[in-house]
Amino acid sequence: MRISDYIEQSFSNLWKKKLRTLLTIFGVMIGIGALVSMFSFGQGIQDNITNTFNELQLFNYVSVYPRSENNHAIPSSEHPGVPEQAGPYSQILDDEFIRDITETEGVESAFPEVRFPAMIRFNDEEKFSLVQVLPADVCQSGLMKLRAGRPYAPADSNALIISDSLLRRMKVKEPQTVIGQKIVISTLTVDLSLSNIPNIVSFLMGKGLPFSRQSYQFTIVGITEKMGFVGPMPVRSDVFIKPAESDDMKKLSLTSIWDLFQSSQQAKGYSMVNIKLSSTKYIEHVKDKMEDRGFRTFALIDHLEEMKTGFMFMNMFLFAVGMIAITVAALGIINTMVMSILERYKEIGIMKAVGASDGDVKKIFLFESGAIGFLGGVLGLALGWLVSMIINQVVNYFMVKQGAPYMDYFSFRWWLVSGAIVFSILISLAAGIYPTMRAARVDPVVALRHD
Amino acid sequence: MNSDSFVKTEDLTRIYSSGTIEVVALRNVSLSLDQGQFFGVTGASGSGKSTLMNLLAGLDRPSSGSIKVEGRLISELDKDELALYRRHQVGMIFQSFNLVSSYSALENVAFPLLFAGVAKKERNKLAEQMLEKVGLYPRKDHRPFELSGGEQQRTAIARALINQPKILLADEPTGNLDSITSRQIVQILSDLNKKQGLTVIMISHEESLLDEFADDVIHLQDGKVVQEERIR
Numbered sequence: 001m002r003i004s005d006y007i008e009q010s011f012s013n014l015w016k017k018k019l020r021t022l023l024t025i026f027g028v029m030i031g032i033g034a035l036v037s038m039f040s041f042g043q044g045i046q047d048n049i050t051n052t053f054n055e056l057q058l059f060n061y062v063s064v065y066p067r068s069e070n071n072h073a074i075p076s077s078e079h080p081g082v083p084e085q086a087g088p089y090s091q092i093l094d095d096e097f098i099r100d101i102t103e104t105e106g107v108e109s110a111f112p113e114v115r116f117p118a119m120i121r122f123n124d125e126e127k128f129s130l131v132q133v134l135p136a137d138v139c140q141s142g143l144m145k146l147r148a149g150r151p152y153a154p155a156d157s158n159a160l161i162i163s164d165s166l167l168r169r170m171k172v173k174e175p176q177t178v179i180g181q182k183i184v185i186s187t188l189t190v191d192l193s194l195s196n197i198p199n200i201v202s203f204l205m206g207k208g209l210p211f212s213r214q215s216y217q218f219t220i221v222g223i224t225e226k227m228g229f230v231g232p233m234p235v236r237s238d239v240f241i242k243p244a245e246s247d248d249m250k251k252l253s254l255t256s257i258w259d260l261f262q263s264s265q266q267a268k269g270y271s272m273v274n275i276k277l278s279s280t281k282y283i284e285h286v287k288d289k290m291e292d293r294g295f296r297t298f299a300l301i302d303h304l305e306e307m308k309t310g311f312m313f314m315n316m317f318l319f320a321v322g323m324i325a326i327t328v329a330a331l332g333i334i335n336t337m338v339m340s341i342l343e344r345y346k347e348i349g350i351m352k353a354v355g356a357s358d359g360d361v362k363k364i365f366l367f368e369s370g371a372i373g374f375l376g377g378v379l380g381l382a383l384g385w386l387v388s389m390i391i392n393q394v395v396n397y398f399m400v401k402q403g404a405p406y407m408d409y410f411s412f413r414w415w416l417v418s419g420a421i422v423f424s425i426l427i428s429l430a431a432g433i434y435p436t437m438r439a440a441r442v443d444p445v446v447a448l449r450h451d
Numbered sequence: 452m453n454s455d456s457f458v459k460t461e462d463l464t465r466i467y468s469s470g471t472i473e474v475v476a477l478r479n480v481s482l483s484l485d486q487g488q489f490f491g492v493t494g495a496s497g498s499g500k501s502t503l504m505n506l507l508a509g510l511d512r513p514s515s516g517s518i519k520v521e522g523r524l525i526s527e528l529d530k531d532e533l534a535l536y537r538r539h540q541v542g543m544i545f546q547s548f549n550l551v552s553s554y555s556a557l558e559n560v561a562f563p564l565l566f567a568g569v570a571k572k573e574r575n576k577l578a579e580q581m582l583e584k585v586g587l588y589p590r591k592d593h594r595p596f597e598l599s600g601g602e603q604q605r606t607a608i609a610r611a612l613i614n615q616p617k618i619l620l621a622d623e624p625t626g627n628l629d630s631i632t633s634r635q636i637v638q639i640l641s642d643l644n645k646k647q648g649l650t651v652i653m654i655s656h657e658e659s660l661l662d663e664f665a666d667d668v669i670h671l672q673d674g675k676v677v678q679e680e681r682i683r
Contacts, residue, residue: 005565016553347551353510354563354610355538357531444510448549 028376035322036384106282149222349447373428491665542611
């Protein structure tokens with residue numbers, strides 16, 4: 001028999017039992033649809049994270065922390081943000097260090113992480129936030145994803161970049177429209193002047209703190225898109241200003257209560273310096289150099305393998321869930337094929353009587369299983385795509401409302417598309433093996449007498 | 452018995468086993484047929500006629516004994532070789548016609564060509580020619596249930612002949628037909644035998660038909676040949 005005849009026969013035989021064929025194909029379609037959406041979701045998340053990292057060149061960064069030998073709160077490389085054991089500093093991260101490191105081979109720029117707490121006021125709405133001090137050149141280097149406006153330049157005075165999520169929290173519906181508008185940052189400062197006597201008195205009586213507010217006006221020049229994930233990123237705030245403005249502001253530069261335990265001498269140093277390299281190939285070299293000098297380092301690229309393992313486990317889990325649906329679909333195919341063979345028992349006898357070999361009979365039924373798989377695979381792919389698009393729109397509708405950037409949570413790669421169809425056909429062929437063997441074993445003498 | 456017979460069986464025996472019970476359907480049947488012979492087989496129900504037919508068709512295997520067709524030992528062929536033998540050497544027609552009910556007359560006639568690897572266009576052309584020969588061309592698109600018994604049997608004959616076999620095995624071909632149609636069908640077989648030299652082996656209850664058309668007739672009883680008649 002010719003391949004074209006097998007294909008034509010299989011589709012024509014399936015068409016003769018339209019309802020049963022369609023129901024079986026629906027089963028496969030749902031199974032493949034579930035598997036495809038699960039996989040595309042896993043891939044979508046993976047793509048979003050790695051693409052953002054690549055786009056912002058986050059893999060080119062090394063963060064340097066003082067070694068944990070004093071009582072300062074230092075994030076460990078394993079758990080950034082979590083304080084470690086106490087002890088004295090062996091090295092200090094200061095401006096001299098930054099100048100020094102900038103001259104190292106492969107280092108493009110270096111900037112300290114400086115953040116301070118402040119109240120942000122815009123259009124009668126006030127929210128608490130950590131303001132990050134970011135040099136203009138870093139801001140212009142493409143480290144931040146801007147949704148509107150522009151990065152600030154060294155010549156801009158009182159320029160500010162704010163995240164769209166903070167603006168949304170401040171009830172701004174269309175963040176793009178605020179470019180050029182004024183915004184106020186209020187800081188806390190220890191104020192022992194006469195104008196703050198009531199607070200000083202309360203403090204002396206043990207009932208309050210001798211703090212007062214200082215307000216500074218800024219102009220919004222850019223709206224940044226908040227990243228959909230958190231971590232030890234070089235940029236992790238909702239509000240950004242230049243060092244020049246920060247230096248002129250009176251403020252308590254505390255990001256956590258741990259900062260209060262620093263001695264004045266240790267306070268000179270930065271808690272972290274971010275180093276941007278021109279290429280990832282310098283990572284090891286710079287890390288070694290920093291560690292030799294007594295610092296701790298953290299590079300996101302070192303965690304790439306862990307991330308990949310994490311993605312693999314996530315994909316395996318999603319695959320397992322999808323496989324449940326596929327298994328049910330496969331049982332449906334077995335049922336359909338066994339039914340078909342029972343119904344066409346006599347026909348199988350006739351096939352053999354007119355010269356069909358056992359192999360011909362097997363192939364006829366295997367092609368039918370394969371055709372179910374092919375149609376189920378194609379339709380399942382379409383279903384998976386449709387469902388993914390709907391979920392994507394619904395999720396984004398709610399996420400964007402909460403200030404998260406619009407993301408494609410599902411990713412359909414060519415290998416997923418072709419793989420889904422091939423997998424569907426293979427599963428269907430596997431499901432067709434038992435019924436096919438049964439068909440081939442039919443005794444023509446008995447079958448021809450069958451009514 | 453002629454040693455270079457076209458079809459030759461020697462001590463052909465077929466025993467069916469069901470648990471501990473053994474049923475001897477055919478016992479030591481030795482036959483010899485020449486090419487172009489019209490051979491009749493008759494006997495009561497259960498006498499082993501169909502068993503003999505299935506063995507000659509290569510649909511079943513003997514428990515012992517041998518079958519030779521054109522000097523080739525059919526009883527020793529493997530499954531795939533038997534399929535090829537059925538495809539090219541023999542054509543079969545049955546009492547219940549055994550047409551595929553979901554196929555048209557044309558598709559039924561073309562069915563054996565499918566397994567012979569003939570292209571669809573060629574299959575349809577050959578099947579149309581064959582239907583023309585049995586006078587059913589105008590009904591080529593009809594399904595079996597839309598055809599009369601005689602028309603169904605003529606379709607089955609067209610199907611049996613499509614691969615140009617050398618032997619036509621007819622298992623009670625008139626069993627479901629009225630006497631006039633029965634005669635017409637056997638007449639077709641006889642014409643094929645006489646004009647094209649086709650070897651015909653026909654099972655029938657109707658001894659009158661065999662007496663009229665067959666060259667030789669054997670009578671089977673309890674799986675044994677009890678009588679051999681040379682009619683012409």
